[in-house]
Amino acid sequence: xxxxxxxxxxxxxxxxxxxxxxxxxxxxxxxxxxxxxxxxxxxxxxxxxxxxxxxxxxxxxxxxxxxxxxxxxxxxxxxxxxxxxxxxxxxxxxxxxxxxxxxxxxxxxxxxxxxxxxxxxxxxxxxxxxxxxxxxxxxxxxxxxxxxxxxxxxxxxxxxxxxxxxxxxxxxxxxxxxxxxxxxxxxxxxxxxxxxxxxxxxxxxxxxxxxxxxxxxxxxxxxxxxxxxxxxxxxxxxxxxxxxxxxxxxxxxxxxxxxxxxxxxxxxxxxxxxxxxxxxxxxxxxxxxxxxxxxxxxxxxxxxxxxxxxxxxxxxxxxxxxxxxxxxxxxxxxxxxxxxxxxxxxxxxxxxxxxxxxxxxxxxxxxxxxxxxxxxxxxxxxxxxxxxxxxxxxxxxxxxxxxxxxxxxxxxxxxxxxxxxxxxxxxxxxxxxxxxxxxxxxxxxxxxxxxxxxxxxxxxxxxxxxxxxxxxxxxxxxxxxxxxxxxxxxxxxxxxxxxxxxxxxxxxxxxxxxxxxxxxxxxxxxxxxxxxxxxxxxxxxxxxxxxxxxxxxxxxxxxxxxxxxxxxxxxxxxxxxxxxxxxxxxxxxxxxxxxxxxxxxxxxxxxxxxxxxxxxxxxxxxxxxxxxxxxxxxxxxxxxxxxxx
Amino acid sequence: xxxxxxxxxxxxxxxxxxxxxxxxxxxxxxxxxxxxxxxxxxxxxxxxxxxxxxxxxxxxxxxxxxxxxxxxxxxxxxxxxxxxxxxxxxxxxxxxxxxxxxxxxxxxxxxxxxxxxxxxxxxxxxxxxxxxxxxxxxxxxxxxxxxxxxxxxxxxxxxxxxxxxxxxxxxxxxxxxxxxxxxxxxxxxxxxxxxxxxxxxxxxxxxxxxxxxxxxxxxxxxxxxxxxxxxxxxxxxxxxxxxxxxxxxxxxxxxxxxxxxxxxxxxxxxxxxxxxxxxxxxxxxxxxxxxxxxxxxxxxxxxxxxxxxxxxxxxxxxxx
Numbered sequence: 001x002x003x004x005x006x007x008x009x010x011x012x013x014x015x016x017x018x019x020x021x022x023x024x025x026x027x028x029x030x031x032x033x034x035x036x037x038x039x040x041x042x043x044x045x046x047x048x049x050x051x052x053x054x055x056x057x058x059x060x061x062x063x064x065x066x067x068x069x070x071x072x073x074x075x076x077x078x079x080x081x082x083x084x085x086x087x088x089x090x091x092x093x094x095x096x097x098x099x100x101x102x103x104x105x106x107x108x109x110x111x112x113x114x115x116x117x118x119x120x121x122x123x124x125x126x127x128x129x130x131x132x133x134x135x136x137x138x139x140x141x142x143x144x145x146x147x148x149x150x151x152x153x154x155x156x157x158x159x160x161x162x163x164x165x166x167x168x169x170x171x172x173x174x175x176x177x178x179x180x181x182x183x184x185x186x187x188x189x190x191x192x193x194x195x196x197x198x199x200x201x202x203x204x205x206x207x208x209x210x211x212x213x214x215x216x217x218x219x220x221x222x223x224x225x226x227x228x229x230x231x232x233x234x235x236x237x238x239x240x241x242x243x244x245x246x247x248x249x250x251x252x253x254x255x256x257x258x259x260x261x262x263x264x265x266x267x268x269x270x271x272x273x274x275x276x277x278x279x280x281x282x283x284x285x286x287x288x289x290x291x292x293x294x295x296x297x298x299x300x301x302x303x304x305x306x307x308x309x310x311x312x313x314x315x316x317x318x319x320x321x322x323x324x325x326x327x328x329x330x331x332x333x334x335x336x337x338x339x340x341x342x343x344x345x346x347x348x349x350x351x352x353x354x355x356x357x358x359x360x361x362x363x364x365x366x367x368x369x370x371x372x373x374x375x376x377x378x379x380x381x382x383x384x385x386x387x388x389x390x391x392x393x394x395x396x397x398x399x400x401x402x403x404x405x406x407x408x409x410x411x412x413x414x415x416x417x418x419x420x421x422x423x424x425x426x427x428x429x430x431x432x433x434x435x436x437x438x439x440x441x442x443x444x445x446x447x448x449x450x451x452x453x454x455x456x457x458x459x460x461x462x463x464x465x466x467x468x469x470x471x472x473x474x475x476x477x478x479x480x481x482x483x484x485x486x487x488x489x490x491x492x493x494x495x496x497x498x499x500x501x502x503x504x505x506x507x508x509x510x511x512x513x514x515x516x517x518x519x520x521x522x523x524x525x526x527x528x529x530x531x532x533x534x535x536x537x538x539x540x541x542x543x544x545x546x547x548x549x550x551x552x553x554x555x556x557x558x559x560x561x562x563x564x565x566x567x568x569x570x571x572x573x574x575x576x577x578x579x580x581x582x583x584x585x586x587x588x589x590x591x592x593x594x595x596x597x598x599x600x601x602x603x604x605x606x607x608x609x610x611x612x613x614x615x616x617x618x619x620x621x622x623x624x625x626x627x628x629x630x631x632x633x634x635x636x637x638x639x640x641x642x643x644x645x
Numbered sequence: 646x647x648x649x650x651x652x653x654x655x656x657x658x659x660x661x662x663x664x665x666x667x668x669x670x671x672x673x674x675x676x677x678x679x680x681x682x683x684x685x686x687x688x689x690x691x692x693x694x695x696x697x698x699x700x701x702x703x704x705x706x707x708x709x710x711x712x713x714x715x716x717x718x719x720x721x722x723x724x725x726x727x728x729x730x731x732x733x734x735x736x737x738x739x740x741x742x743x744x745x746x747x748x749x750x751x752x753x754x755x756x757x758x759x760x761x762x763x764x765x766x767x768x769x770x771x772x773x774x775x776x777x778x779x780x781x782x783x784x785x786x787x788x789x790x791x792x793x794x795x796x797x798x799x800x801x802x803x804x805x806x807x808x809x810x811x812x813x814x815x816x817x818x819x820x821x822x823x824x825x826x827x828x829x830x831x832x833x834x835x836x837x838x839x840x841x842x843x844x845x846x847x848x849x850x851x852x853x854x855x856x857x858x859x860x861x862x863x864x865x866x867x868x869x870x871x872x873x874x875x876x877x878x879x880x881x882x883x884x885x886x887x888x889x890x891x892x893x894x895x896x897x898x899x900x901x902x903x904x905x906x907x908x909x910x911x912x913x914x915x916x917x918x919x920x921x922x923x924x925x926x927x928x929x930x931x932x933x934x935x936x937x938x939x940x941x942x943x944x945x946x947x948x949x950x951x952x953x954x955x956x957x958x959x960x961x962x963x964x965x
Contacts (some may be wrong), residue, residue: 013690020848029720029921029922030918031917032720033686033717033718033720033918033921034917034918034919048656048660050657050658050661052658052746053659053660053661053662053697053698053699054662054697056693056697056745059744060747077722077723078720078721078722078723079720079724080724080725136664139665139930155765171861301653302650303653303656304650304651304656304668336943362654365653366656366660366663367824370664375660375661375664377660377661377662377664377665378661378665379660379661379662379665379666379698379930380662380693380694380697380698380926381694381927381929382695382926382928382930382931383926384690384693384925384926385921385922385923385926387919388918388919388920388921388926389919389921391918391919391922391952392919392920392951392954406954408954410956412940413941414958417957417958417959418951418953418956418957418958419927419943419947419956419957419958420923420956421955421956422952422953422954422955432859456696458855465824575858580849610754
C-alpha cells in the first residue's frame, strides 16, 4: 500500500478538505501523516467547548477562534513541512467557484449539513473533480466516492427531509415529549421573546373563535400595572391553564385520547415570591449572557436530573424574570439557540409543564437540550475510523483505481462478521437532475402562484440553488448576483411579485423554464403544468415538483398525523430551524444507508425465522474475495460485480 | 451507578459523547486505569481516543529513544530534534497527551514489559500491549489472568496496510439493549495462547487469511529471535517455507495464506497511517465498551486490510 508509486501519487496531490470539525481534525492529521504535501482546508465555524471531546487539535484556549486556522497550526507542529492553506469562510462563498475547485486533485468532505454537501457535490461535478464524502453519528459512519460519470453523485439518492409535525399535534394533542419541546421552543419561546409579528399558532382555537382571539390579543403583552413576576404567572396560567380548558371544551378531540389537565400556578407556587432581591443581587454581579441562568439563581446544578413540577414552574417564572430584567435588549428578536443557557432552561421547563399536563414523562435539561437543539451524538473513535477510510479511498481515486473504489459503512453491530463493510459504488442515477440532464416537471397554479413562491419553495428550498438565474426561452425572468445594475434589480424585484401567467414572458401550462445556478454550474429544465387545486394537507407548498425525490425520516409518523382530527389546521410545521444542520453528519440516515441497515439487520437476526432468506445468502458465500453489493431492493448480494463494469 | 455526579465541567466537555453512551458510562470511564506498552502509530491513535473520552488515568511504557521510524506514523512525537533529544517515546507522548485533556492523568512508567509483576499489573483495569514478542504477549496475558481482579487485555499491531486486534476479557458480563429492555449477557474468552493454539482444522469456516499470515510471521520472528517487525524481503523464502510446514501440520490448504500477502507483510513492516487511525479507533471503541459494560464487545480477533477494505471480527476459541 505504501509503495513508492503510492508515495509519489500522494506527494503530487493537491487536496481540498471541506470542514475542520469532528471528521476534519482527524482527516487533516491522517493526511499529513500519510505524506500529503499540499492541503487546503475550508471551515466557517469557530471552536466551541463541546467540540473539545473529539476535535483533538483544539484546546480550551482556542474557543472562539477559526477551526480551519487552529487545525492548520496544530498539524504544522508535528508535520512542519506540509503546506496547509486555511480559509475561515463559508464554502458557499463565491470565491470558491468552479475555477477554484479545478486546481485540486480530489475534494474530501467532512461536513455537518445537507446544504453544503449538495453545494460541494455540484461544484465537484462542474469542475470534474472527484469527491470523497463522509458522515458519522454515534458509532455509525460512512464514506462514499463520487466521480462524475463513473459513480453516482451525492444527490443521485433521495435525501431525508427535515422531520415535521402536524400543527395540531403540536398545538393541541401532543403525545410525545418532542411535541412539547417543539411547542415550547417554536411557539411559546418565539411568542414571548421573539418577533411579535411572526405568525404564531400558540393559541388554540376554541369553539368560539371570537372570544379566544380577543383574549389572545393582549395576553402576552406586559401590562403597565404589573410586575414581571406577575406577568410570568399570568402567562403561565394562560398557556397551561386557560388554553388547556379551551382545548378541553372541544370534546370531539378527546373521544379517543386522555384528557389533559389544566395547571394553574397558584396550585404549585401558592405565594407570589415577595422578595426576589437576594437572588437578583447575586445575578447582578454577572452581566455576561452565558452566566445568566435560572438554575443558578434558584440554586440547582445537575443538568441530568429531572425536575419536579414545582421546580419546573420556578425555572419557568424565573427565566421570564431574567429575560425581562437582565436581557431586556434581546427580548423581541430572540430565536432559540441550543447554546443559550437561559433559553434552554426556559424551553425545558415549559416543555415539562406541558408534558405534565398531558401525562407525558418529563425529561432532564440535558435531554431536552439534545432534542431541542437536534444535537447529534458524536465520539472521537468513529471520526478517526472514518477519516482513515477517507484517506484510503482518496489514494485509490488519485491512482484512478476505478475497480477498487468502495463505499464503506462503519457499523455498530457486525453484519456478516464485518464492522467495516465495503460496498461497490452505484452507477450514476440516469434520472438524477443534478448529474444527468433529465428535465423536472412542476405542477403549479400559474394564475395564482407568484414568481417569488416558485423561487423560494422550488429553486431555493428544493433545488438548493444560491445564485439562481431563471429563463423562459431567451427572456430572463430573474437572477441573483452582485454585478447587476439598478434597473435590472428593480425589474427582478417587480417580477417576483407577479403571478406566473402575468410575467412579461408569461409562464403557463406547457412552458419550459430553464433554471441555472452560475456558481454551482448546475442547470435544469422544468416543464410547467397548470393545476387549479392542491391538497392543503398533503401539498402544503401549493405546487408539486416531480422527477425530484425526497424521503421522510420517520415512516411511522403518518399514522399519528391522521389522528389529528380535532383541529382544522394541519399544515406541516417544521420541527426545528435546522434539522439538517447536525454537529457532524446527517447522511447516515439517507436512503442507501436505510436500505443497508434493513438488509444487515436481517442478517443479524439469526434467530428470526422470517429472515431465513438473508441467512441463505450468507451460506452461499465461498469465494474469499467476495464483495458486498446492494441490489435495487437493498438486499445484500455477493459476487455480482455488476455495478461498475 | 454509585451516585457520584459528573461535574459541570465534565458534563459540558463530554456533552456529545454522554449522548452516545450515557452519564454512568462516563463515570465508569473516569475511574478506569489503562496501561499501554509499545507506542507506535496505532497505539498513539488509541491513546488519543481514550484520553479524549475521559478515562481516569493512562500509564505509558516505551523506553525507546525517538528514531526516524518511531516518528513515521506517530503524531504525538514532535519532529524537532531539539525537543525530543534524550527523551523516550513514552515521555514525549505523555507531554502531548496531557495537553489533549487536562482532566486525565497521563504518566510514564520506565519499567520493562517483561519485568512487570502482578502487584503492578493489578493497579490497572485495561492493559494494551503492542510491538512486543510472542513470548511477552503470552506472559503478560497469563499474569493478568492469574489476578483475582478481572483485567481487560488487548494486543494490537499494524503492518503494511493491515492491522490485528486481540481481545481477552476473561469472563465478562455486560448490558445489552434489546428493544426497550436491557438484558445481561455473558461471554467467556480464551487467553492469547489458548486462542492461537486452537487447531486450525477446528476453526470456523473462512477465517480471515490475515489471522494465518500473522501467525506465520509471529512464528518466524520468534524462531529467528527477531524483534517484532524486523523482517525484510530477503526473509521471504524462509517465511514461505515456514508457511508450507505450518499448513501441512495443521492440514490447512496453502491457498488460504496467499504468498503475495506474506510478501507485503514481510517487506513492509512499517505502519500505514490511515490503517493506524482505523485500528486505533476500533480499539478505542472496544476499550470504552469494556470499561462501561455497555454494548457487544468484540470476541476475540479483529482484522482490517486497506486492500479489500473489510474490517472483520473472528471468534477463535477452543471448543469446550
